[in-house]
Amino acid sequence: MYYEHDKSGILVVDKYLRLPQHSDVFVLCDCAYVLDWQNKPYSPTAQHVIREVKIMSKNLIFAINGNNQFFIFNYYSKGSMVKIGKRDSVAKMLGVNLIGFIS
Numbered sequence: 001m002y003y004e005h006d007k008s009g010i011l012v013v014d015k016y017l018r019l020p021q022h023s024d025v026f027v028l029c030d031c032a033y034v035l036d037w038q039n040k041p042y043s044p045t046a047q048h049v050i051r052e053v054k055i056m057s058k059n060l061i062f063a064i065n066g067n068n069q070f071f072i073f074n075y076y077s078k079g080s081m082v083k084i085g086k087r088d089s090v091a092k093m094l095g096v097n098l099i100g101f102i103s
């Protein structure tokens with residue numbers, strides 16, 4: 001059976017974190033290509049992973065119990081930051097891009 005992948009080989013899943021072609025298979029974390037409400041993929045980072053786990057666990061229980069009212073994965077990131085060298089960093093906080101040294 002064919003499963004849709006993104007260009008880096010990650011499995012494309014629906015908003016319930018299921019394989020579209022195989023709705024009883026859930027995929028999450030770095031293995032899952034999930035689109036947000038703006039149709040952009042969530043980044044493969046821990047802040048998304050720990051939230052996906054909560055939604056997937058509930059949906060898995062629903063699936064086992066034959067309940068089709070699944071939760072949608074929808075998370076608004078407050079931001080992310082990358083440290084560069086010893087003193088600098090770049091960040092996006094609440095949609096605002098920041099760069100440099102903040103004392």
Ligand SMILES: Cc1cc2nc3c(=O)[nH]c(=O)nc-3n(C[C@H](O)[C@H](O)[C@H](O)COP(=O)(O)OP(=O)(O)OC[C@H]3O[C@@H](n4cnc5c(N)ncnc54)[C@H](O)[C@@H]3O)c2cc1C
Binds near residue numbers: 044046
């Ligand atoms: C260098 C680095 C820095 C990062 N920094 C950040 C950060 O600052 N903030 C942030 O939010 N995210 C960060 N991330 C991303 C974050 O670590 C991942 O998004 C997250 O760990 C993905 O979780 P996961 O469960 O998908 O995979 P993993 O956490 O990689 O867990 C997969 C597990 O499966 C195990 N495994 C693999 N193959 C098998 C097998 N065949 N049999 C049994 N077990 C197996 C592995 O040993 C591992 O324990 C970073 C990632 C990297 C690589």
